[in-house]
Amino acid sequence: MNRLVDRRLSGKNRSAVNRQRFLRRFKAQIRKAASEVVSGRKVTDMERGEKISIPSKDLSEPIFHHGPGGRRNIVLPGNRDFVTGDRVDRPEGGGGTGSGGGPADESMDDFVFELSKEEFMDYFFQDLALPDLVKKQLAAVPEVKKARAGFVSQGNPSNLHVVRSMKQAIGRRLAMAAGPRDALREAEEKLAELEANGLGTSAEADELREEIASFKARLAAVPFIDTWDLRYANRVEQPTPSSQAVMFCLMDVSGSMDEDRKNIAKRFFMLLYLFLTKSYERIDVVFIRHHTVAKEVDEEDFFSSRESGGTVVSSALELMRDIILERYPSANWNIYAAQASDGDNWEDDSPRCRELLHSILPLTQYYAYVEIEAEEPQSLWHEYERVKAASPRFAMQRILTLEDIYPVFRELFRKKVA
Amino acid sequence: MEPEMESDIAPTPPTTSRQVLSEGSEWSFELLDCYDREIARVAAHYGLDTYPSQIEIITSEQMIDAYSSVGMPVGYHHWSYGKQFIATQRGYKRGQMGLAYEIVINSSPCIAYLMEENTMTMQVLVIAHAAYGHNSFFKGNYLFRTWTDAEGILDYLVFARNFIAECEQRHGEEAVEELLDSCHALMNLGVDRYKRPARLSMAKEQLRQTEREAYLQSQVNDLWRTLPTRQVAGQEKLAARFPSEPQENLLYFIEKNAPRLEPWQREIVRIVRKIAQYFYPQRQTQVMNEGWATFWHYTLLNHLYEEGKLTDGFMMEFLQSHTNVVYQPPYNSRHYNGINPYALGFAMFTDLRRICEHPTEEDRRWFPELAGSDWVKSLDFAMRNFKDESFIAQYLSPKLIRDFKLFTMVDDDTEEKLEVTAIHDDAGYRAVRQQLAEQYNLGNREPNIQVYEVDVFGDRSLSLRHYMHDRRPLGESTPEMLRHVARLWGYTVRIDSVDQNGVSHMTAVSEV
Numbered sequence: 001m002n003r004l005v006d007r008r009l010s011g012k013n014r015s016a017v018n019r020q021r022f023l024r025r026f027k028a029q030i031r032k033a034a035s036e037v038v039s040g041r042k043v044t045d046m047e048r049g050e051k052i053s054i055p056s057k058d059l060s061e062p063i064f065h066h067g068p069g070g071r072r073n074i075v076l077p078g079n080r081d082f083v084t085g086d087r088v089d090r091p092e093g094g095g096g097t098g099s100g101g102g103p104a105d106e107s108m109d110d111f112v113f114e115l116s117k118e119e120f121m122d123y124f125f126q127d128l129a130l131p132d133l134v135k136k137q138l139a140a141v142p143e144v145k146k147a148r149a150g151f152v153s154q155g156n157p158s159n160l161h162v163v164r165s166m167k168q169a170i171g172r173r174l175a176m177a178a179g180p181r182d183a184l185r186e187a188e189e190k191l192a193e194l195e196a197n198g199l200g201t202s203a204e205a206d207e208l209r210e211e212i213a214s215f216k217a218r219l220a221a222v223p224f225i226d227t228w229d230l231r232y233a234n235r236v237e238q239p240t241p242s243s244q245a246v247m248f249c250l251m252d253v254s255g256s257m258d259e260d261r262k263n264i265a266k267r268f269f270m271l272l273y274l275f276l277t278k279s280y281e282r283i284d285v286v287f288i289r290h291h292t293v294a295k296e297v298d299e300e301d302f303f304s305s306r307e308s309g310g311t312v313v314s315s316a317l318e319l320m321r322d323i324i325l326e327r328y329p330s331a332n333w334n335i336y337a338a339q340a341s342d343g344d345n346w347e348d349d350s351p352r353c354r355e356l357l358h359s360i361l362p363l364t365q366y367y368a369y370v371e372i373e374a375e376e377p378q379s380l381w382h383e384y385e386r387v388k389a390a391s392p393r394f395a396m397q398r399i400l401t402l403e404d405i406y407p408v409f410r411e412l413f414r415k416k417v418a
Numbered sequence: 419m420e421p422e423m424e425s426d427i428a429p430t431p432p433t434t435s436r437q438v439l440s441e442g443s444e445w446s447f448e449l450l451d452c453y454d455r456e457i458a459r460v461a462a463h464y465g466l467d468t469y470p471s472q473i474e475i476i477t478s479e480q481m482i483d484a485y486s487s488v489g490m491p492v493g494y495h496h497w498s499y500g501k502q503f504i505a506t507q508r509g510y511k512r513g514q515m516g517l518a519y520e521i522v523i524n525s526s527p528c529i530a531y532l533m534e535e536n537t538m539t540m541q542v543l544v545i546a547h548a549a550y551g552h553n554s555f556f557k558g559n560y561l562f563r564t565w566t567d568a569e570g571i572l573d574y575l576v577f578a579r580n581f582i583a584e585c586e587q588r589h590g591e592e593a594v595e596e597l598l599d600s601c602h603a604l605m606n607l608g609v610d611r612y613k614r615p616a617r618l619s620m621a622k623e624q625l626r627q628t629e630r631e632a633y634l635q636s637q638v639n640d641l642w643r644t645l646p647t648r649q650v651a652g653q654e655k656l657a658a659r660f661p662s663e664p665q666e667n668l669l670y671f672i673e674k675n676a677p678r679l680e681p682w683q684r685e686i687v688r689i690v691r692k693i694a695q696y697f698y699p700q701r702q703t704q705v706m707n708e709g710w711a712t713f714w715h716y717t718l719l720n721h722l723y724e725e726g727k728l729t730d731g732f733m734m735e736f737l738q739s740h741t742n743v744v745y746q747p748p749y750n751s752r753h754y755n756g757i758n759p760y761a762l763g764f765a766m767f768t769d770l771r772r773i774c775e776h777p778t779e780e781d782r783r784w785f786p787e788l789a790g791s792d793w794v795k796s797l798d799f800a801m802r803n804f805k806d807e808s809f810i811a812q813y814l815s816p817k818l819i820r821d822f823k824l825f826t827m828v829d830d831d832t833e834e835k836l837e838v839t840a841i842h843d844d845a846g847y848r849a850v851r852q853q854l855a856e857q858y859n860l861g862n863r864e865p866n867i868q869v870y871e872v873d874v875f876g877d878r879s880l881s882l883r884h885y886m887h888d889r890r891p892l893g894e895s896t897p898e899m900l901r902h903v904a905r906l907w908g909y910t911v912r913i914d915s916v917d918q919n920g921v922s923h924m925t926a927v928s929e930v
Contacts, residue, residue, distance in 0.1 A: 002454050002549060003527070004447060007474045008534055014483040015503040021595070022500030061498055062603055062895040062902070064865050070890030071830040075854040077757060078748020079823040079841055087835040088827075113504040 023119065029054040034115070034123035042299055043249070043269045044285055049117045053110040128271065128406055146235045155232025164231035172229055176222045184215040245280040245334040245365075247273060248323075250316045252341035254291040255308040261372045262303055265340035268370055268405050272338045275409065280334060286323060290316035296323065311344045313380060317356040330363040337367045343374035343381060350379040354387055361391050368408045369396040438729050443537040453542045454549070460721045461550045464794055466714065469526040469557050469568060471549040477534050482506045484521050484531055490693075491523055492575040494582040496598050522548035524556040524700070526568035539735040546718045551711025558802045559706070561699035571696060577624060578689045585682050597683055600902040601669065601690035606864055608669030608691040609698045631681035664883065665869040668903070669694070677878060678908030687906070702805045702860055709763015710801055713771075716740060716764070746822065757854075762822070766809070769818050770797055780816055811855035816847045826853045831889075865892055867913070879910035884925065886917045892925055900928035 023030060033052045082088075115123070151164050191208045199205055249269045251257070257265075276283050287302040288294055291309050294316040320337065328335060337360075345353070361367060369384055371377075377398070388394045397408040439456065440449050454473070461468070476484070486503035487493035523529040530548035532541050556562050586594045601608070665671045669691040673684050700707065719736055722728050728736075746761035747753040770788070773781045774796050777789035788796055800813060825841040826849060840846030840853070856862055870883040882903070884892055892915065904911040912927040 002458065002470065003472045004450055004454070005472055005474045006447070007476045007480065010480075014480075015486050015500060017495050018486065018497065018500035019503055020500070021495060021497040021591075022504060025497045025595070059501060060895075061599075062898045063606055064867055064899050065893040065895060066865055066890045067893035068891075069831045070886070071828065071832075071888040072890065073839075073853045073856065073888075074827045074829060075757070075824055075850060075857055076749035076827065077746055077822045077824055078750065078754075079825040080748070080750075082825055082838045082841055084838060084841055084843070084846060086838040088838070090829070090836055111501075111505070113508055 026054060026059060029058055030115070031123050031126065034120060037120075038124060038267065038270070039263055041270075043266065043273050044283070044299075048120075050115050050120045051112055052115050053112040056111045059111060124270075128267065128402055145238050147238045149234045149236040151231045152234040153228075153231065155234070159232040159235070161231050161233045165225065165229050168231055169225045169229040172226065173222055173224070177219055180215045180218045184212060184219065187211050187215065243280055243334060244282040244284070244332070245276050245336060246284040246286060246328045247276055248286045248288060248320050248335070248337040249302065250288050250290070250320065250337065250339040250341075251302065252291070252311055252313070252344065253289045253305055253307050254311045254342075254344060255306065256342050256344055257306070257372075261340075261342060264372050264399060264402060264405070265370070266303060267402060268340055268368075268399070268408070269338055271405060271409060272336060272368065276336060284328070284333075286320075288316050288319055288323075290319075294319040310346060311341075312349050313341065313345045314349050314352045314356055317353055317360060321356065321360050324360070324363055335364040337364055339367070339369045340372060341369075341380070343371040343378050345378065345380040347379050350383040353380060354383040357384075357387050357394070358390075361387070361393055364393060367391075367394050369394070370405070370408055371396070371398045373400060374398060437727070439727050440538060441729055441731075443539065443735075445536070445538040445541050449538060450541060450545070454545055456722055456727060457542070457546050457550060457718055460718050461554075461714075463721075464714075464717070465798065466550055466554045467557055468550060468553040469528040471528040471530055471553050473530050473532060473545060473549055475534055476531050478510065481521070481531065481533050482510060490575055491525075491529060491572065492579055494579045494598075494689075495586075496602075497595065498602065520544040520548045522552045524552075524562060524566055524568055524696075525571050528553040528556060528568070537735065539732050540739065542732075543715055543719065543736055543739060546715035547711045550718065551714040552707060554714070555703075555707050555710045555801060558798070559699070559703060559805075560803055561702060561805055565699050566696050574692065578693070581627075581685060581689065585686065589682065594686070596905065597686055598690070600905045601687055603899060603902040604669055604672075604906075605690060605694040607867060608667060608694040610667050610670070610695065611861075627685060631685070635681055660872050660874050661869060667691070668867070668869060668882075671869045672903075672906045675872070676907050679906065699805075702807070702858075705759040705763040705766070705806045705858065706801065706804065706809050707763070708759045709765075709767050712740075712744060712760050712764040713767035713797075716768075748823070765818055765821065766813055767797060767800075769815055770800060770813060773815065778817075784815060785813075806858035807855050810858060811851065814851045814854060816842075819847055819850050824850050824854065826850055862887060865890075870914070877910060878908075879912065880907045882911065882913040883922070884913055884915040886915050889917060891915065897926050897928065900926050904928040 030052055033054055034050065037050050037052070151161060187208050191205060191212065194200060194202065194205045194208070247269075251262075251265055273283070273285065285299075287297050287299055289297055289302055289305065290311070290313065291307045292312045292315065296319065297305070316339075324330065324335060357367070371381060374381075381396075381398075384394075384396050388396055395408045395410070397404060399405060439452055450473070482503060484491070485506045486499050493499060520533075521531045528549065530544070530553075532544050536544065556566075556568060562568075582594060582598075661671070661675075669687055672679070673687040673691065676684075676687075679687070719728065719733075723733050744758070744761045744764045746758045747755075771793045773785055773788050774791050774793035777785075782789045800809065804812060819842045823842055825846070826839045828837045828839050830837075840849035842850065866885040866887065868883050868885070869880065871881045873879045873881075880903070892913075896913065900911050900913060910927065910929045913925045914922040915925045916922040
């Protein structure tokens with residue numbers, strides 16, 4: 001006797017554990033692939049999963065098998081013009097006739113699969129040595145607030161809106177009762193007329209009485225309240241952050257900033273951006289690159305261009321100040337700035353930078369400065385140290401590896417976590 | 419003209435009502451049940467003997483799950499299943515591949531999975547294919563009867579999963595994973611090809627497991643005893659080789675004799691070996707198994723159609739899908755991917771029926787005992803008593819060789835060109851048939867590797883021997899494979915290849 005079983009509702013994630021085992025086993029490869037992906041991504045483009053590809057040969061499951069060579073007999077279908085004794089050339093590259101050792105040839109492709117957003121963020125964070133609390137906070141879905149949004153006809157009982165429902169019921173009762181009530185009144189008038197004329201016992205009067213009774217019954221049958229009448233308060237989820245922020249990315253692009261340093265800088269900017277996405281609904285990003293003169297550019301130019309020559313940091317700060325005054329009044333915008341450099345600056349320019357910062361810092365929420373793989377602290381560093389002593393909104397850090405990035409933001413995140 | 423028109427209408431068996439079972443492509447449980455009863459009735463009419471079956475409706479996600487655990491309904495955890503899962507899921511999402519319509523498990527009750535997304539027609543096709551076709555094959559074929567225990571397998575898999583989970587807790591996931599990696603690599607060398615296996619059952623396994631652990635360890639200890647028991651006995655041992663005869667079941671040999679495995683490790687080797695053994699018949703009967711199931715879904719549904727129980731629309735959809743399944747692209751087609759077991763198997767069983775019912779002169783010469791016999795009985799006999807290799811050697815008819823236009827080629831690395839050695843003509847039939855049968859001989863497809871000798875009194879190294887067939891060497895994975903063997907054995911492992919003249923040459927060594 002056969003049995004039919006509906007299994008659709010029983011667990012579907014039986015392979016979840018196996019998938020995790022797979023990810024764990026190839027952690028190194030995935031991590032490498034993920035970090036390559038990060039380099040290719042835009043600063044503002046963090047919140048999605050990613051396709052990861054690792055070379056198939058790294059994850060092969062070997063078995064003993066025959067190699068090429070020796071003598072093989074092959075039976076093939078679909079002969080068209082061969083006769084016994086024909087000699088033909090070996091096919092190139094194992095396609096067509098040479099099908100015997102198949103699987104080995106096919107595995108050249110990369111093994112590609114999707115990491116979910118959470119998994120991807122995990123790999124991104126791994127390099128940065130973030131405290132768990134911060135990781136959780138960054139990866140979490142933004143908090144939402146329930147907001148009223150009118151009324152709907154379906155909902156759960158706790159949201160039932162009594163006043164609305166009763167109003168609805170009144171309207172419905174009026175509409176449903178209107179016809180019979182008019183007819184009832186008419187019939188009653190007619191009956192009264194007949195009775196007045198002394199025809200109260202005629203057949204016509206009886207008929208009217210019957211009609212009246214039926215109208216009354218219909219009126220009585222109009223329900224006081226019906227399921228159609230029920231109205232529920234509608235609540236929708238709105239993300240809590242509803243303010244706006246602008247993030248300034250300042251980077252030195254003079255000759256000494258090489259690819260590696262830029263990559264570290266990029267992660268530095270990404271992390272700040274991620275933090276901002278958790279706190280603000282709308283974020284503008286302004287990229288300013290500088291050597292001796294500063295220029296506002298788009299992201300691509302920002303990371304790809306490289307100029308030779310000296311460095312005047314104050315040019316970038318001036319440009320930033322101008323942009324703030326012109327486009328981002330600090331009353332309406334939360335302003336964050338991240339500056340990355342290798343520490344080079346013209347000796348005379350550094351005090352000027354400090355002065356500029358003193359005028360900029362009151363406008364900003366936070367200003368983070370990193371010096372990437374710098375030899376020795378130079379004049380800029382010393383001047384900035386004085387700025388730091390004077391303002392709690394200023395953070396600075398020398399960075400040798402990716403793990404050093406986080407401390408720059410420590411203050412920022414601590415505030416948020418608290 | 420009119421009388422002829424009359425005769426075009428299929429004759430109706432008077433006993434059954436000509437009412438169609440359903441219209442439209444939506445399925446429901448009532449309809450499935452109703453179709454299942456009808457199929458069961460027809461299957462009984464043809465004498466199909468089956469285990470009771472349990473037909474489970476699942477979603478596509480669950481199907482992907484089932485896929486990735488190699489069709490085992492209960493599986494232990496391993497990364498390779500995760501890899502399989504990811505690959506399947508990716509392929510499915512991109513629409514590169516459809517999922518199989520069904521998975522069927524050789525157990526009693528026989529479990530068949532049906533996907534929720536299938537149409538009514540597909541569900542019925544799958545029921546006929548899996549719950550009657552495959553099911554009766556599992557129950558009837560001699561390999562499955564000998565090697566697998568349909569009633570014990572589910573219990574055993576539960577035991578295996580629990581045991582391995584327990585080992586992970588006690589000894590760490592990494593240690594278990596490493597061990598499983600090595601065992602999986604050697605899975606194909608973990609089967610007894612000739613000896614009959616003991617029945618599987620969870621209760622017995624658990625009961626005996628502790629006993630076995632202790633006993634095994636004592637055996638191993640004895641083998642590796644360093645203190646000579648008595649001088650004379652020691653002398654004798656020196657002369658005797660170990661193992662006294664080459665051993666084909668590498669995993670079994672390791673389970674019983676590897677000097678440094680702990681008892682739990684031996685048990686895991688045993689679990690992998692048992693599962694390999696369970697799947698061994700499936701690997702030997704692909705053509706027959708699929709052919710048999712396809713033949714029966716075709717026959718059963720056509721029977722129902724002739725009774726007037728199925729609509730024309732139903733049959734059109736069914737035939738389209740059936741035709742896709744049994745398509746054999748020619749060797750030079752872009753779609754060619756070996757001989758399609760569905761195509762070959764279906765063609766062979768259909769051809770067998772034809773030989774029984776309408777034999778030609780040629781058939782009488784080739785299959786005198788088949789021609790004109792009762793086809794139901796002859797097919798049943800063929801299903802029960804053969805595996806792919808012998809089935810093809812016995813039953814591949816000249817007509818089929820012509821239909822498939824089969825030909826054989828020899829690829830010899832000492833020759834410059836490939837040679838066509840036989841085609842579908844009188845001179846070639848027997849050669850083609852023999853070569854095709856050989857192609858399905860697992861012993862030829864996989865390298866023949868055996869345990870040859872252990873240096874018991876020296877460095878404890880293990881020597882494997884690869885017996886070459888037609889001078890075919892081992893592939894490039896060999897050094898890695900030896901590392902797996904060495905991980906299990908614990909000491910140096912080497913492998914020699916022996917060619918037909920008995921000359922051996924060292925192929926690879928893995929030192930520990």
